[in-house]
Amino acid sequence: MATSTAVATMPSASLPAVGAVDPSDVMMNHLQEVLLLNSDPISLLNSFEGDDFLEQLAPVVEDAVNANAVDLLVDRLATITAQKETEVQELCNSNQQEYTKAVHQLAKVKQNSEQMLSSVLEINQSIQKSGRAFVARNKMLKDSQGAKNNIDDATTALHQCLKVLHMTNQVYDMIEQKKYFQALKNLDDLQRNHLQEVAQFDFAQRIRHSVPLMKDTIKQDVISDLAVWLQSVHEVASQIGMIAFSSTEVRRRKWKAKADKDPHLRFYKLNSAVELAMEQDDDDEKFDPLDNAHIKVDLTPFYDCILIYTALGSLNEFREQYEYDRVKDTERLLPQSINFTDDDISPLENLLHGACGFAIVERATVRMAYKVRTAESVDRLWESMCQRIADLIDPVLQTLHNPETLLRVRTLLGLFIQTMESFEFSVVRLQSFMLSLFGKYSDFLKQRFAQEFNQSVMEDDYMPMVINQRELWEQVVNISWYQADIDPSNVTFPCILPFSQVYPLCCAELRNFVNQHYNFSDEFTEQNPGQIESTLRSSVDQLLVDVVCATLLTRLKSSNREEIVQIFINLEYFESAASAIERTLNETSSIHLPEPIKLDAVSEFARARKNAEQRIFELINSKIDDFLEIAEYDWETTTENSNPSSYLIDMVRFLETLVNQTLVNLPQSITSFLYFDAFDHLATSMLELILNAGRRISKPALHNFDRDVHYVEMFVQDLGQPENSRSTSTALSTFSPRNAKNRSTSVNGAAPEDPMLLRHRSTDDDGDNSLLTTFTELRQTINLLLSSNIEEYNNTEVRMRKYGRVKPQNAMVLVEKLHAAPATPSRARRLYRGRGN
Known part of the structure; x- marks a missing residue:
């Protein structure tokens, strides 16, 4: 009760004046609330021993500090403590007997505790004595275990070292055995994994430093093997080309046989879409010039190089070096000059065989290793080869004097073109050269025709041709585009034909001239048919106009009336022959012409006939004038x-x-x-x-x-x-x-x-x-x-x-x-x- 009164009176003694709030009053009120929560003395004592009371008191202290009233708080706490001590004393005096009993009990507990402590000390000494032996044995065990671990570590390190040395020796062995990729793989494994485990040893560092050298050795060895392989390919390139030529020739014969059976196929050449489609229908296995019964080209060295350089991360370097080397190889393959004659064109044949084989190998490398040899790089190399081949052949053509040699050159080039076209090479440049060759061949034929025609004109007797045998008559009629007025069976011999012998001789040469042009143009693909037809038409027309018609016009200057009259008759039949040739060119054209072929020779011969007619008029009138004079x-x-x-x-x-x-x-x-x-x-x-x-x-x-x-x-x-x-x-x-x-x-x-x-x-x-x-x-x-x-x-x-x-x-x-x-x-x-x- 007294406590309550004391607590209750504390706030009133310190209250400030009305209307003003003193921070110290707030602090004291807060302290009073804390004390009121623990008004029971026993509870209050117990609370002093816990953390909760301190947590409750902390705000009060904080308020005192903030209010600058620490001394007041201390005084207040001292007052409260004194009060609480008095209350405790009063409480103890009222419960002394229980307290005494409790003290005795505590004394007894203390005695027991001391006995227990003594026992514990004895036990501790016993344990310490036995523990020393255990520690000694444990120490011996640990020492033994460390030695064992050291031995194990040494054994492991020794095994690792031996493994590294063994793998290093294996790498060298694999290099010697040309197992470059496996060697490089082992070397990479050695460098990445095993050398790390023995990095503390000097020999490991030496091996590590030798790894780039071993990689360079592998690179050099594989390049050396590639060089040997390229040399071997160079040696068999001509054989590869010859085998490819033979395969193309077989295809040509098969296609010609089909074209002979079906005339519609004559509009399509070898390697055309129609021919390729029909070839796929055949049961024959596709021929491989690099792998057949006659030759087998192993591309393994080339693939090894790609594999090794890829593994080394140097594929671009290999690509550039390989392309450079191939350019150099073409320079070695194609000579600075070539010489072949009318009697022997084998040097040209060998040149084309070698170029064909070289290009086929290049195309194979593109198909199997497109990352190294792109189609564009091979095509550029091929175009340069085509240009070089044309430059080599063209000067030699000027030295040839036999059209038959040009025909053999055409056959070789045609076979070369068709072979390369079958391997997806562009032949536009070669086709252009073939057109040039076609023009030269045509010039040769025109020169020879002009010589033979002039000879025939000089030897002609300018008299109607007399035929004494039926066989000769049939030959002349068939070759001369001549239509007899009577039934051939009713012809009697000797028979007189209206033209002189120069006409059938010229007709025979004209037929031969046209046939030779068609034979030459058979080697062309369907890429330039219009130019072929144009060249043939121009050549035939030029021959008829500039040689036949011009020569006969020159002969009209003669004053021999019989000769002029016979020339007039011959010109009439030459005009008919020109019309017949014009029809033949249209009928045998290998392309669908937008408009029919027209020969200027037809009108030229008609004009020449007018000149001959006028010349006859002039001679007759001149003779009449002579009489009149x-x-x-x-x-x-x-x-x-x-x-x-x-x-x-x-x-x-x-x-x-x-x-x-x-x-x-x-x-x-x-x-x-x-x-x-x-x-x-x-x-x-x-x-x-x-x-x-x-x-x-x-x-x-x-x-x-x-x-x-x-x-x-x-x-x-x-x-x-x-x-x-x-x-x-x-x-x-x-x-x-x-x-x-x-x-x-x-x-x-x-x-x-x-x-x-x-x-x-x-x-x-x-x-x-x-x-x-x-x-x-x-x-x-x-x-x-x-x-x-x-x-x-x-x-x-x-x-x-x-x-x-x-x-x-x-x-x-x-x-x-x-x-x-x-x-x-x-x-x-x-x-x-x-x-x-």
């Missing part, structure tokens, strides 16, 4: 001749020979043109003779001239009759003075039944295109001069009927000359002043 007329003569002029008789004989012999083989259309041209020229020239006569023309001179013209007219009329009824003598017999006189009378209109007059009237009136029309103007002019009534010319109706072709100026000039003596020129002008009306 010797014509002598006395235009003022008073004597009439009984026969035509001698120059005209010779001219008619010449024309008769020309018609019956020289021009007999010409087509009827051509002979008609020739006759028209010749007789028109003759009529015009004879008209010029009379127009260019002197000042006066006498009647007898006019009759003599009329006789000459009529003589020519009879010959011209006789050309239209059958050959067996032609006779110049008949025409001569009709000419007598009497007939001439009667004819003159009939011209005046007294005898209209005169056949010549009837003929002239019919041709003039009816517009007939017979040969006599060429003399119409001359005949009408002579009839006008012989007419007894010249004034009728002024009558338009009569003039148009009788003298429609006579020009007024010519009529005026001739009438003046005819009447020069009895009539003056002024009278003649007045007589014909109305001609233009």
Whole structure:
């Protein structure tokens, strides 16, 4: 109760004034709350021994410090302690008997504790005594165990050292046995694992330092083995190429056999998509030029190099070095120059075999080790090889003189191209070179053709070809694109063909020329068919135009009429041959042409025929002019001749020979043109003779001239009759003075039944295109001069009927000359002043 009162009075003694809160009051209130929680003295004493009271008191101390009231707190605690001690004393005084009993019990417990301590000490001494022996034995055991561990460690280290040494020896043995990858693997295992276990030993450090050297040794050895392998491959490269060539040749024969059975396959070459698809359908196993019954190329050294350099992390180094070495190998493979001749092309064959084998090995390395040999690097190397091969061959081609050698070179190159194409190599550069070779071959053929054709032209007799045997006739007909007009079975011998022997000889050479081109182009793939066709067409066309046609045109300068006529006939058949060749080129084309092939030679031969025709005209007219130059007329003569002029008789004989012999083989259309041209020229020239006569023309001179013209007219009329009824003598017999006189009378209109007059009237009136029309103007002019009534010319109706072709100026000039003596020129002008009306 007293405690409660004391506690209760403490706060009131220290309360501050109202309205102000003193921090010390807060602290004291907090302390009072703590003490109130443990108001029981026993509980309070017990609480002093625990941590909870301190935790409760800590805030009070903190408040005292903060309030700067530590002294107050101490005083307060001292007061409370004194109070609590008084309370405890009072409590003890009330419970003294229990306390005394407790003290006795504690004393007894203490005695027992001392006895127990003594026992424990005795036990401890006993344990310590026995423990010393145990410790000694334990120490001995530990020492023994350490020695054993040391021995074990030494044994383990010794085994590890022996293992490292053994593995090192194995590495050297494997290097000697060329087991490079296993050696490198063991070396890597040794370096990564086992050397670490014996790193404390000096020999391990030495081995560690020798590892790079051993790796370099492996690298050098594997490169040396690769060099040996490459040398061995270089030695068998030619054999590899030869075997590959043989395989391609077998494929070519098989494909040709298939193409012969199926004509549609001729448009597709070897290695085309169609050929490859059909080849896959065959049961034959695909041929490997590197692994067959004749040769086996082991690529192991190459793969070992890749494996070793990959393991060493130096694959890029190997790739660059290998590519550089392969470039050097091509330089050693392809010589600086090559020499082959018309008699021996084996050096070229060996060159192509070696290049083929080398490239095949390169392609194999790409397929099996694409990380080292890429297709791009091999293709670059191949392109350089192709260029080098072309550069080696091209100069030698200039020294060759035999087209057959070029054909053999073509066969080799074609086989080479098809072989390399089957191994997926680009052959564009080689195809381009083949086109160049094709051009050279064509030039050779053209040169040889030109030589042989010129020889044939020089030896030709320019006469129709006479055949005495059927076999020869059949050969000539078959080779000359000649269509006989009769059934071959009805041909009798000797047989005369219209062309001369130069034509069939040239046709044979032309066929051979075209066939040789086709044989050459068989080696080409389908990559350049248009260029092949273009080159062939150009070559054939150039040959026909520049050699055949040009040579024949040159021969047209000859003055030999028979030769010119025969050349004209030959040109006609050459034109037909050019058309036939044009059809052949279109039919045998290996590609589908957008438009048909057209040869300029067809039109050139047609133009040459026109030139030959013109040349015949010129020669005939020139000969006619020669006769006319010797014509002598006395235009003022008073004597009439009984026969035509001698120059005209010779001219008619010449024309008769020309018609019956020289021009007999010409087509009827051509002979008609020739006759028209010749007789028109003759009529015009004879008209010029009379127009260019002197000042006066006498009647007898006019009759003599009329006789000459009529003589020519009879010959011209006789050309239209059958050959067996032609006779110049008949025409001569009709000419007598009497007939001439009667004819003159009939011209005046007294005898209209005169056949010549009837003929002239019919041709003039009816517009007939017979040969006599060429003399119409001359005949009408002579009839006008012989007419007894010249004034009728002024009558338009009569003039148009009788003298429609006579020009007024010519009529005026001739009438003046005819009447020069009895009539003056002024009278003649007045007589014909109305001609233009």
